[in-house]
Amino acid sequence: MARKSPENTLGDADYRALAEFRHQLRQFLLFSENAARDAGLQPRHHQALLAIKGFADSTIGNLATRLGIKPHSAAELVNRLVAAKLVRRTADRMDRRRVHLALTAAAEKKLEALTLAHRAELRRLVTLWGPLLKGLAMDAVPAPDQPQANVE
Amino acid sequence: MARKSPENTLGDADYRALAEFRHQLRQFLLFSENAARDAGLQPRHHQALLAIKGFADSTIGNLATRLGIKPHSAAELVNRLVAAKLVRRTADRMDRRRVHLALTAAAEKKLEALTLAHRAELRRLVTLWGPLLKGLAMDAVPAPDQPQANVE
DNA sequence: CGCTAATATATCGTGATACGACATATTGCA
DNA sequence: TGCAATATGTCGTATCACGATATATTAGCG
Numbered sequence: 001m002a003r004k005s006p007e008n009t010l011g012d013a014d015y016r017a018l019a020e021f022r023h024q025l026r027q028f029l030l031f032s033e034n035a036a037r038d039a040g041l042q043p044r045h046h047q048a049l050l051a052i053k054g055f056a057d058s059t060i061g062n063l064a065t066r067l068g069i070k071p072h073s074a075a076e077l078v079n080r081l082v083a084a085k086l087v088r089r090t091a092d093r094m095d096r097r098r099v100h101l102a103l104t105a106a107a108e109k110k111l112e113a114l115t116l117a118h119r120a121e122l123r124r125l126v127t128l129w130g131p132l133l134k135g136l137a138m139d140a141v142p143a144p145d146q147p148q149a150n151v152e
Numbered sequence: 153m154a155r156k157s158p159e160n161t162l163g164d165a166d167y168r169a170l171a172e173f174r175h176q177l178r179q180f181l182l183f184s185e186n187a188a189r190d191a192g193l194q195p196r197h198h199q200a201l202l203a204i205k206g207f208a209d210s211t212i213g214n215l216a217t218r219l220g221i222k223p224h225s226a227a228e229l230v231n232r233l234v235a236a237k238l239v240r241r242t243a244d245r246m247d248r249r250r251v252h253l254a255l256t257a258a259a260e261k262k263l264e265a266l267t268l269a270h271r272a273e274l275r276r277l278v279t280l281w282g283p284l285l286k287g288l289a290m291d292a293v294p295a296p297d298q299p300q301a302n303v304e
Numbered sequence: 305c306g307c308t309a310a311t312a313t314a315t316c317g318t319g320a321t322a323c324g325a326c327a328t329a330t331t332g333c334a
Numbered sequence: 335t336g337c338a339a340t341a342t343g344t345c346g347t348a349t350c351a352c353g354a355t356a357t358a359t360t361a362g363c364g
């Protein structure tokens with residue numbers, strides 16, 4: 001049996017391993033989205049709040065970089081955050097093109113609860129993801145003996 | 153350095169760690185989306201193809217479960233996949249309510265290239281994510297090794 | 305067997321989001 | 335000074351998921 005998959009070859013096990021990995025990623029993202037909505041936030045708004053709070057020097061452009069969207073999309077996102085009373089725009093005195101962002105008290109409160117919940121969930125997931133990542137990096141996924149039948 | 157945080161307390165370091173983790177997740181997802189679009193696929197279509205190929209017994213409902221969306225949303229997604237000539241619907245003879253899904257040759261080809269690219273990228277990321285996950289779990293109660301089965 | 309509930313898929317209108325194209329304001333620099 | 339680069343903003347468009355609703359098929363019960 002092949003211990004290592006050649007760099008350019010794929011078997012059913014490779015598709016299965018990647019599909020399973022994406023499924024696990026999605027489970028976490030779904031947990032996060034549900035937690036956000038339960039807290040009365042759009043999932044994207046929660047992510048934006050975390051990005052603003054978790055990094056220094058939060059401007060529209062920096063927010064865009066951290067979320068992986070275009071600056072003008074971040075401007076639109078901030079419009080929605082301001083409308084939801086989650087964020088305040090504050091002008092930069094030195095460079096008046098730039099707009100700094102700050103969380104409102106309501107946003108701070110919701111983000112705190114969500115961050116606690118996420119920390120707990122991630123502590124739970126760490127034990128699952130370690131082996132999964134190793135399985136992907138190794139190659140030829142072991143144990144093709146089970147009929148792979150569980151779909152709940 | 154950040155010492156063990158109590159279960160119910162958050163410091164700036166906690167927000168930073170979580171924000172950084174989400175940023176890394178996003179980097180991978182952005183890589184994936186760009187790779188899909190470069191291959192001429194919508195990111196969501198790529199995800200669906202992988203889910204169909206990577207799991208057995210692919211029906212509309214199962215696809216919904218794997219992608220974490222509602223069954224009727226999966227039906228719409230399959231409409232778009234069929235319109236893009238990526239998937240074929242095939243009837244189930246035993247239960248005529250069910251619809252099985254199969255990839256077209258074109259989809260197989262694109263999915264293969266994308267899966268190779270993703271496997272390479274993930275091999276690259278494994279070394280980064282290991283420490284990140286440990287960093288998140290670290291401060292706080294050193295979790296005893298509990299199997300922790302997945303329950304919702 | 306006939307009737308009703310449950311299941312599986314599908315359609316339609318709506319909402320959230322990101323984008324490209326474009327616009328405006330400010331800054332930097334030759 | 336004048337012009338390019340930077341930072342933010344607006345608008346119309348596209349993808350995508352959802353709730354409400356619909357239809358077909360199957361299961362189950364008296």
